[in-house]
Amino acid sequence: MSGQYDVLIVGAGIAGSALAHALSTITSQSRASPLRVALLERSLAEPDRIVGELLQPAGVAALQKLGLESCLEGIDAIPEHGYCVVQSGQIVHIPYPDGRQGRSFHHGRFVMALREHAKRAPGVDVVEATVNELIECQHTKRVLGVRATRPNSTGRESFLADLVIIADGCFSNFRNAVLGKALRDSSTRSHFCGVILKDTQLPMPQHGTVGLVQGHGPVLLYQISEHDTRMLVAVKHPVPHDLKGHILRDVVPQLPASLHVAIHEALDRDRIRRMPNSFLPAVEQGGKYTKQGAILLGDAWNMRHPLTGGGMTVALHDVVILSKLLANVDFRNWDQMSNLLSNWYWSRKPLASTINILSFALYDLFGADGEHLAVLQKGCFKYFECGGECVRGPVSLLAGISPSPSLLAYHFFAVAFYSIWVMFFHPRPVVNESDSDKPLMVSPQLWEYPGLAVRGVKVLWTAFVVFGPPLWSEIRWW
Numbered sequence: 001m002s003g004q005y006d007v008l009i010v011g012a013g014i015a016g017s018a019l020a021h022a023l024s025t026i027t028s029q030s031r032a033s034p035l036r037v038a039l040l041e042r043s044l045a046e047p048d049r050i051v052g053e054l055l056q057p058a059g060v061a062a063l064q065k066l067g068l069e070s071c072l073e074g075i076d077a078i079p080e081h082g083y084c085v086v087q088s089g090q091i092v093h094i095p096y097p098d099g100r101q102g103r104s105f106h107h108g109r110f111v112m113a114l115r116e117h118a119k120r121a122p123g124v125d126v127v128e129a130t131v132n133e134l135i136e137c138q139h140t141k142r143v144l145g146v147r148a149t150r151p152n153s154t155g156r157e158s159f160l161a162d163l164v165i166i167a168d169g170c171f172s173n174f175r176n177a178v179l180g181k182a183l184r185d186s187s188t189r190s191h192f193c194g195v196i197l198k199d200t201q202l203p204m205p206q207h208g209t210v211g212l213v214q215g216h217g218p219v220l221l222y223q224i225s226e227h228d229t230r231m232l233v234a235v236k237h238p239v240p241h242d243l244k245g246h247i248l249r250d251v252v253p254q255l256p257a258s259l260h261v262a263i264h265e266a267l268d269r270d271r272i273r274r275m276p277n278s279f280l281p282a283v284e285q286g287g288k289y290t291k292q293g294a295i296l297l298g299d300a301w302n303m304r305h306p307l308t309g310g311g312m313t314v315a316l317h318d319v320v321i322l323s324k325l326l327a328n329v330d331f332r333n334w335d336q337m338s339n340l341l342s343n344w345y346w347s348r349k350p351l352a353s354t355i356n357i358l359s360f361a362l363y364d365l366f367g368a369d370g371e372h373l374a375v376l377q378k379g380c381f382k383y384f385e386c387g388g389e390c391v392r393g394p395v396s397l398l399a400g401i402s403p404s405p406s407l408l409a410y411h412f413f414a415v416a417f418y419s420i421w422v423m424f425f426h427p428r429p430v431v432n433e434s435d436s437d438k439p440l441m442v443s444p445q446l447w448e449y450p451g452l453a454v455r456g457v458k459v460l461w462t463a464f465v466v467f468g469p470p471l472w473s474e475i476r477w478w
Contacts (some may be wrong), residue, residue, distance in 0.1 A: 012041035015298030022323035050194035058400025059313035143293035286341030334381035381421020
């Protein structure tokens with residue numbers, strides 16, 4: 001028996017480490033002494049992941065609220081000022097509004113910085129141990145703690161607490177046990193395949209680069225240290241058997257020529273690492289279907305497509321809200337805790353829903369798997385070229401600055417209608433009989449309008465099909 005704690009946190013990743021530090025600062029009239037917190041992690045070695053390397057401006061703001069902004073110092077983090085989208089040699093600039101900045105970095109270095117802050121926090125014990133099972137009361141089934149095994153030990157230790165927080169990531173071992181009947185299965189539609197490019201100049205320095213690849217998923221590139229640039233290639237499920245050949249043959253030729261040599265060298269030097277892109281809508285916790293005494297946090301509870309780089313922003317925002325709510329509640333009183341969890345769920349909803357819906361809507365648009373999605377993709381690119389609010393609005397949603405599902409719906413369907421307008425009135429390439437290598441740009445003729453009108457209806461319907469399912473997965477719990 002390793003003693004009694006107020007809170008046990010399983011998983012010392014982004015959310016778990018940040019919450020341990022935040023709980024150490026809690027003071028209230030109802031508590032005579034600081035909280036005792038145990039942060040349990042299977043391995044305290046530096047993690048090595050290919051996602052979780054871009055923090056949006058709203059995530060930086062959440063770090064500042066938690067007093068953890070110094071975690072971005074000393075890890076060779078790169079300021080990010082926005083995005084540039086590349087398609088067929090054309091580039092559109094999408095800056096963050098009002099001088100806001102994000103940060104990109106090696107995921108493991110950022111996690112280690114968060115863990116160091118947790119270790120120094122008063123009342124926090126950081127323990128390297130593998131959590132094997134939850135300890136439950138035989139009669140009430142309330143979670144009382146966990147059993148865990150330390151390295152080089154065969155015996156299991158019991159850690160008890162008034163509240164157990166599960167933050168063990170996307171491959172959570174305890175998600176099913178905590179949520180029970182309320183659980184909805186996660187779905188995986190694609191993978192990110194990643195390598196690191198060395199000493200590479202991006203089209204716009206200190207901007208994330210989104211390469212739109214015709215017929216395939218998008219490509220993300222962003223600098224994560226002075227010499228390293230992450231490249232992530234979205235590959236639809238199932239992953240091709242010859243993944244390297246697919247990237248070299250189908251993807252690289254559509255990216256800027258200045259990147260080709262670095263990509264070839266990276267593919268020859270490193271193995272291609274893969275990460276499933278999963279979607280897990282959040283459900284309200286604390287009800288009759290979830291176990292008393294335990295709650296889920298981070299990717300163990302809610303996942304979205306990593307295309308928008310919004311996962312860490314949502315997790316840190318969740319920690320900001322949850323840590324404040326936990327300041328004046330009795331963890332042993334589950335009626336109070338249920339009310340707290342309901343307040344937390346609804347307080348986080350605007351930001352989390354906006355980023356969740358946006359991540360999958362953008363993936364479908366940028367992947368453009370079909371002729372009608374291709375029309376929407378072209379319209380989206382042209383919409384960004386309009387500048388002004390056509391850029392400021394969408395990037396504010398992406399950055400987490402404007403957490404508003406209604407604003408997201410407005411811009412998404414503005415893109416849809418603009419895509420139809422582009423289809424009617426913008427020149428399109430046609431075969432040049434005199435020079436097949438240089439297609440002619442010709443505007444649609446009047447006699448083509450009836451067919452285009454029918455196609456426009458199909459494009460609009462496709463927009464509803466793309467936007468509807470992730471929207472429904474969020475609003476069904478409103």
